[in-house]
Ligand SMILES: NC(=O)c1ccc[n+]([C@@H]2O[C@H](COP(=O)([O-])OP(=O)(O)OC[C@H]3O[C@@H](n4cnc5c(N)ncnc54)[C@H](O)[C@@H]3O)[C@@H](O)[C@H]2O)c1
């Protein structure tokens with residue numbers, strides 16, 4: 001078991017280990033306190049892990065209540081958010097009680113947003129159950145729901161009181177959801193860590209705890225430097241400008257991991273052609289994505305992708321901040337115009 005301390009607007013620990021769900025009561029009592037623990041989870045995860053968490057919390061003296069959301073991205077919406085607030089009120093949670101999100105990014109994002117808003121902020125703990133949630137969404141304090149006009153359009157920064165990553169919970173994930181998370185892991189290698197990237201050439205299952213802890217540490221370092229996403233945090237967006245366009249055009253039928261894999265490949269292909277990175281950087285990335293069964297392109301046309309990029313909420317007026325690799329382990333942020341983005345996408349899509 002290892003502890004990664006995050007010192008942002010709130011100081012909290014991310015604990016990574018195996019079979020630590022049973023210790024969640026003790027960890028949560030120590031880091032968040034309170035008398036009532038409201039577990040928020042989805043129906044898939046409830047079946048697998050909610051009972052164990054319930055017992056762990058009850059053994060630490062909590063009165064436990066539980067709210068189960070139907071699984072799926074489309075439930076990360078305003079109705080779920082409002083139902084959660086009403087649920088907390090019905091069970092008379094005070095601002096010293098704790099919301100415990102047990103799930104993937106969907107559960108974490110909506111439960112976190114509800115925890116941030118209920119009584120202007122209640123204690124909040126994340127227990128991520130997907131690879132993506134462990135390495136990305138549970139750390140850093142971004143919470144959100146989707147609106148009819150787009151993903152994550154309402155939300156807030158709200159750091160948790162603790163994050164508990166029990167790596168053994170990943171054993172029940174489907175291959176597709178696991179590989180989605182691998183795209184984010186590969187992303188960390190490209191933006192910040194050559195050694196991490198190299199280690200991904202060995203089977204992930206044999207080094208899961210190390211790799212997850214390394215990704216969390218990279219995210220921690222970036223978040224601590226730029227909690228509110230005004231600078232270096234944009235590095236975490238590598239592959240995401242184009243990736244979000246792919247998700248949007250597919251009406252979210254292409255998964256996030258696959259979409260950002262294509263986005264990373266497109267941007268890196270363009271960077272290689274422009275001489276920003278060496279050809280072998282591109283080769284290494286494409287090879288890695290292939291090994292993890294992730295796509296390296298999309299069938300959408302460049303102008304369709306650019307149009308979709310225009311509705312990205314992270315656009316800065318007429319400009320985009322694009323994370324571009326210089327080599328494996330180092331990306332830079334380029335502020336580019338819409339025309340330059342179009343060039344990137346055109347160059348990045350042609351497989352010559
Ligand atoms: N807040 C952030 O910083 C941040 C960062 C990245 C992504 N996100 C958000 O995260 C969401 C995606 O998260 P996700 O990929 O974890 O998807 P998800 O939460 O939808 O989980 C994927 C599927 O796996 C199931 N599942 C989860 N854990 C399981 C387990 N241990 N065993 C078996 N099944 C399990 C879920 O029921 C679901 O059907 C998106 O909404 C995205 O916007 C947020």
Ligand SMILES: [Zn+2]
Nearest residue numbers: 184240256260
């Ligand atoms: Zn992502």
